[in-house]
Amino acid sequence: MSDLKLTVLYGTETGNCEGLAKKVAAKGEKNGVAVELVNLAEYSADQLATIENPALVIISTWDDGAPPPKCVKFCNELFASSADLSKLEYTVLALGDTEYPLFCECGKKIDAKLSELGAKCIMPRTDMGAEFMVNYIGWSKNFWKTMKGVFGVGAA
Numbered sequence: 001m002s003d004l005k006l007t008v009l010y011g012t013e014t015g016n017c018e019g020l021a022k023k024v025a026a027k028g029e030k031n032g033v034a035v036e037l038v039n040l041a042e043y044s045a046d047q048l049a050t051i052e053n054p055a056l057v058i059i060s061t062w063d064d065g066a067p068p069p070k071c072v073k074f075c076n077e078l079f080a081s082s083a084d085l086s087k088l089e090y091t092v093l094a095l096g097d098t099e100y101p102l103f104c105e106c107g108k109k110i111d112a113k114l115s116e117l118g119a120k121c122i123m124p125r126t127d128m129g130a131e132f133m134v135n136y137i138g139w140s141k142n143f144w145k146t147m148k149g150v151f152g153v154g155a156a
Contacts, residue, residue, distance in 0.1 A: 004033050007051050011040035011059035011071035041070035045077035060095040065102030088117035092125040
């Protein structure tokens with residue numbers, strides 16, 4: 001068993017990102033990782049500086065490049081922030097629709113802003129379209145392999 005904790009922050013409108021967050025949590029618990037699920041609709045960007053463990057942001061893009069409507073407040077706070085996030089280690093899993101020119105734009109903006117605020121990216125952002133459930137399996141294997149390499153977490 002590991003004493004590692006993972007914070008999974010998700011932003012969703014239709015429930016897809018929440019569903020993936022729950023899948024990550026189930027796999028984490030199987031790997032002995034305590035997973036905290038956080039709905040970005042109920043979270044302040046200021047709270048990011050208090051996270052003392054790896055974080056995974058799973059967020060969708062709504063309409064043409066916008067955050068999910070329930071997450072606009074969080075995203076606006078983050079994009080306006082000048083907080084020091086140098087202690088935060090993160091990765092982003094972005095969902096979107098390839099029919100839109102700004103495919104996964106919200107996830108791209110969050111990734112860029114976290115980096116700008118000093119957060120350390122532990123795995124490159126992954127962008128997924130409509131086939132996200134098919135692509136999730138490979139992403140999950142890569143994510144837990146990365147977690148094992150960086151933090152010594154088992155990959156069950």
